[in-house]
Amino acid sequence: MSVFPIRVYGDPVLRTETKEVGEIDDSIRRLVADMIETMYDAPGVGLAANQVGVGRRIAVFDPQDDLGARVMINPRVVHTEGEFEMEEGCLSVPGYFWPITRPEYAVVEATNLEGEAVTYEGYGLIGRVLQHECGHLDGGLLLDAMVKKERKKALAEINRESMGL
Ligand code: ZN
Numbered sequence: 001m002s003v004f005p006i007r008v009y010g011d012p013v014l015r016t017e018t019k020e021v022g023e024i025d026d027s028i029r030r031l032v033a034d035m036i037e038t039m040y041d042a043p044g045v046g047l048a049a050n051q052v053g054v055g056r057r058i059a060v061f062d063p064q065d066d067l068g069a070r071v072m073i074n075p076r077v078v079h080t081e082g083e084f085e086m087e088e089g090c091l092s093v094p095g096y097f098w099p100i101t102r103p104e105y106a107v108v109e110a111t112n113l114e115g116e117a118v119t120y121e122g123y124g125l126i127g128r129v130l131q132h133e134c135g136h137l138d139g140g141l142l143l144d145a146m147v148k149k150e151r152k153k154a155l156a157e158i159n160r161e162s163m164g165l
Contacts, residue, residue, distance in 0.1 A: 001033050003041045004052035009093045009141070009158060013050050017139040018057040020074050024115050028058070028073070032113060035060050036069045044091045046129040048136030051092050059133035063126045070120060075110035077134045079121075086128055090142045095161075098154055100145050106130045 007013055021028060031054060039047040039060055046061035059072045082104030089097040106127040108120045120130055132142060143151050 001037045004034060004038045006038065006042065006047075006051055006091050007053055010162075011053075011092075013053050013055065014092055014136070014141060015139045016050060016055055018048075018050050018055045018137045020057050021111075024073065024111075024113060028056075029113060031056070032058060032060065032071050036071075039069065042091050045125070046133045047091065048133050050136060050139075057137050059137060061126075061129045061133055063122065063129070071113045072108060072110035072118075072120065072133065073112065075108045075120075075130075075134055075137065077106055077131060078109050079105075079107040080127075080131070081105040082123075084124075086124075088128065088132065088142050088145075090132070092136075093142065093158065096154070096157065098142070098146065098150065100142060100150075101147075102128060102131055102145055108134060 035047050035049065035052060038052060046059065049056045049058040057074045059075060060069050062069050080103035083101060084104040085099050085101045087097045088100040104127055105123045108130045110118055112118045143154055146154060
């Protein structure tokens with residue numbers, strides 16, 4: 001297994017919608033194992049394939065319940081409910097945390113590594129991670145979930161930093 005370098009804000013792969021996975025073969029299983037290792041090494045609670053430069057609709061996350069990492073192949077958010085604000089960060093925008101309002105509860109339908117249909121759902125951190133990772137796979141970033149004014153402020157912060165001011 002190996003740890004991938006994580007792509008950061010500005011890399012076009014993060015803004016590219018990923019492609020659905022067909023057959024789950026050894027190369028997919030290897031990719032998933034490496035993504036899990038990369039997520040724990042970072043450390044993070046979720047990671048999408050395009051964050052490591054692979055344009056496939058795959059994400060992993062760890063709901064912090066001691067049962068280990070979950071695999072989502074071709075995940076889609078099928079239901080959300082409520083609304084709440086939470087400090088949210090992203091391994092691809094390292095060093096920043098912003099209060100972001102999103103639905104409180106989310107349900108995701110996906111396939112697991114065995115090719116079986118699985119449903120992941122949860123409130124709080126889990127609901128947040130599910131939405132965050134599916135956002136990545138659509139070519140999104142957490143900045144997109146912010147209201148316009150907050151997004152402008154966040155972008156100014158990132159740009160100031162990257163210009164070394
Ligand atoms: Zn992220």
